Amino acid sequence: MGVLNVTPDSFSDGGVWSDPGSAVARGLALVAAGAELVDVGGESTRPGARPVDAETERARVVPVVRELAEHGVSVSVDTMKASVAAACLDVGAVLVNDVSGGLADPQMAQVAAAAGVTFVVTHWRGPSDRMDELAVYDDVVAEVGTALQRRVDALLAAGLSPGQLVVDPGFGFAKDAGHNWALLAGLDRITGLGHRVLVGTSRKRFLGRLPARPGAGLDPQAEPSAALERDMATAATSLLAAQAGAWAVRVHDVGATRSALGVWEMVSGVRV
Numbered sequence: 001m002g003v004l005n006v007t008p009d010s011f012s013d014g015g016v017w018s019d020p021g022s023a024v025a026r027g028l029a030l031v032a033a034g035a036e037l038v039d040v041g042g043e044s045t046r047p048g049a050r051p052v053d054a055e056t057e058r059a060r061v062v063p064v065v066r067e068l069a070e071h072g073v074s075v076s077v078d079t080m081k082a083s084v085a086a087a088c089l090d091v092g093a094v095l096v097n098d099v100s101g102g103l104a105d106p107q108m109a110q111v112a113a114a115a116g117v118t119f120v121v122t123h124w125r126g127p128s129d130r131m132d133e134l135a136v137y138d139d140v141v142a143e144v145g146t147a148l149q150r151r152v153d154a155l156l157a158a159g160l161s162p163g164q165l166v167v168d169p170g171f172g173f174a175k176d177a178g179h180n181w182a183l184l185a186g187l188d189r190i191t192g193l194g195h196r197v198l199v200g201t202s203r204k205r206f207l208g209r210l211p212a213r214p215g216a217g218l219d220p221q222a223e224p225s226a227a228l229e230r231d232m233a234t235a236a237t238s239l240l241a242a243q244a245g246a247w248a249v250r251v252h253d254v255g256a257t258r259s260a261l262g263v264w265e266m267v268s269g270v271r272v
């Protein structure tokens with residue numbers, strides 16, 4: 001899944017693809033690089049980001065979704081608003097990616113159930129402006145797994161079918177760096193829930209701080225790397241996600257992740 005943020009303020013690519021023409025060109029480039037889905041988002045979910053109103057979000061994403069769908073691209077819409085999801089489904093989106101897992105908008109489950117499309121349920125504890133204070137866990141993998149299963153049960157009760165659901169542990173959403181690393185290490189316990197799993201680590205803050213040398217640990221004085229310099233680390237997390245049985249990875253640099261997944265595919269082929 002390639003990321004296409006048509007926002008002025010997303011953390012790594014805000015403002016770059018905000019006019020529809022360049023956004024569509026970027027979406028087609030993601031497909032050419034090997035993306036099977038293009039995830040179009042019109043509201044930044046970075047920690048501390050301000051919410052946007054539905055009309056603004058719709059105006060940003062609908063023209064891009066429509067045109068990409070007309071080009072035959074499988075488009076997903078990254079939104080927490082039912083009305084934005086519905087408008088994108090009307091113009092050809094095939095998947096709704098709701099980082100609140102249907103919690104932010106009570107109408108969302110109904111829209112997804114009626115459309116029958118794939119629905120991504122991300123682990124979410126609250127809006128971006130409160131994420132950091134909500135990052136408190138005893139056992140992050142167990143708690144995220146339990147919370148996701150609870151959301152799945154609620155969505156099934158609201159009328160979605162099991163085949164529609166994909167779960168996502170929500171890297172960076174109310175999680176500090178230690179929580180994100182623990183989740184990545186314990187990802188097989190999330191895939192073990194038995195649902196399709198989407199993993200979104202791309203360019204996230206925790207990847208900006210890595211040991212400089214084997215065994216060196218983290219240097220507390222070192223500056224984190226810039227978001228655009230985290231694509232190799234992202235490709236590595238994509239490989240780990242694939243090994244843990246993920247269904248998809250959501251990434252900005254599709255080419256780097258394709259290479260990592262190509263390595264995994266070749267090695268798994270040899271092993272089989």
Ligand code: PMM
Nearest residue numbers: 010011097099120122168170171200
């Ligand atoms: N992360 C972001 C946005 N949407 N969707 C899913 N399913 N999972 C994620 O981890 C996720 C997401 C934030 O990253 P961005 O600002 O680079 O898009």
